[in-house]
Amino acid sequence: MDYEYAIVGGGIVGLATAAELKRRDPAARIVLVEKEADYGLHQTGHNSGVIHAGIYYAPGSLKARLCRAGAEATKAFCRETGIPFETCGKLLVATSALELERMQGLKVRAAQNEIAIEDVSAARLREIEPNIAGVGAILVPATGIVDYRRICLALAERLSTLGVKLVTGTAVTAIDEDGSGVSVQTAAGDRFRAAKLVACAGLQADRIARLAGLAPTFQIVPFRGEYYTLPPEKSGIVRHLIYPIPDPDLPFLGIHLTRMIDGRVTLGPNAVLGFHREGYAKGSVRLADVAAMATSGGFWRMARKNLKSGITEFRNSMSRRRYLEECRKYCPQLTLDDLGTPGAGIRAQAVMNDGALVHDFLFLDSPRQLHVCNAPSPAATSAMPIAAMIVDRLAG
Helix, strand or coil: CCEEEEEECCCHHHHHHHHHHHHHCCCCCEEEEECCCCCCCCCHHHCCCEECCCCCCCCCCHHHHHHHHHHHHHHHHHHHHCCCEECCCEEEEECCHHHHHHHHHHHHHHHHCCCCCEEEEHHHHHHHCCCCCCCEEEEECCCEEECHHHHHHHHHHHHHHCCCEEEECCCEEEEEECCCCEEEEECCCCEEEEEEEEECCHHHHHHHHHHCCCCCCEEEEEEEEEEEECCHHHCCCCCCEEEECCCCCCCCCCCEEEECCCCCEEEECCCEECECCCCCCCCCECHHHHHHHHCCHHHHHHHHHCHHHHHHHHHHHHCHHHHHHHHHCCCCCCCHHHCCCEEEEEEEEEEECCCCECCCCEEEEECCEEEEEECCCCCCCCHHHHHHHHHHHHHC
C-alpha cells in the first residue's frame, strides 16, 4: 500500500483533514490531490473572510458547537503562524419593528449558545456606527475577519514539511475501491493506492462521489453570491461587520457590509442561481452544469418551493438600483456610484432528490471511502473541528 490515506480536494476542509490525520498519527502516509494549481481557489478563496461566532445556529446543534470551536481554533492557528486577523465584531441591525421582534429570539439563542453579546439601542448604534441606520442592534464582539486562502497556504506548507505528498494541477479521473484499498487515477497519469480515501470536493462533490462508484441522492446546485466592493474612500464607512436580522422564511441570509482583512469593504452578497459551478464572472455558463440541473427532479422541486425569493434575488442581480435599495435599508448614504468593482463567490448547495435544501452535514461512505458532500456554512470558520469529526468517522 502506497499510502494510508488519499484526500481529494485542496480547500480548507481537505487541508485541515490532512493536518488532523498527521496530528493523530505523525507516521501516516498521506497524499492530497487538488485539480487546481493552488489551494483554496473556489469556495474557500471566494467567501467573505468572516470568523463567525455562531449566533444563528440552533442551541446545542452540531453547527453551533463546531462554529464556536472553529473560531477559537482559527484564531489560535493565525497566532501560531503569524497570519493577520482582526476581531472587529459584528452588528446585527434591525430596521423595522418586525426585525426588532425577531432580534429578541437571537438574543435568547446567543445566551443558550453561550455567546457573549451586547444589546445596542438605536441611539448607541448611531454613536458607534454613524453611517448605519436602525431601530436597534445586537453586537457580537467575538466575530472576526481573516484571509482563509492564507490559512490554506500555511496548512499546505505545514503538510509539506510533515511529509504529506501534495499533488496540484491535475484532476482525479478514476476512483476504484476493492477489498484492500482505493486506487486514485489523475489526468496527469499518476496512480495512487491508499487504504482509505476522503473526498472534500466541494462544488464537485456529487460528481466525485459518482466517479467513486457511490450513488448520491442529492445534486450540487451552484448559487452565486454577488457583491460589490466600495470605493477606497468609503473603506472607513463602518467599524464593524454590518449584518441584517435574518428572515426565517428565506434560505439565505441577505445583503450585508463586510470589512475585509485587506482594508476593503464589500457590499453583498445576494444569492442567485449559477449556471457554471466554477464560473465567477457574471454571465458565466457551462453547458454540462446547466444540463445537470435541467435533468434533475430535485432541482425543479427546489426551484418551485423557492420561486418567490428566487425571483427577488434575480431582479436584484439584474438591477443595480434594486440591489442598492436593499443596502440602503441600513446604510442610507450609499449611492449607485458606491457600487464599485463587482465580484462573486459560488456556494455548493446540496439539494436532495425531493427538492430539500441541505443545511446540515451530509456524508456518503463505503467500507474504504468517506465523501464530505455538504459542509454547511460556516465551513471555513469550522474547518478544523470539522476535520476532527471527519477523522473520527474514519476511525469509527
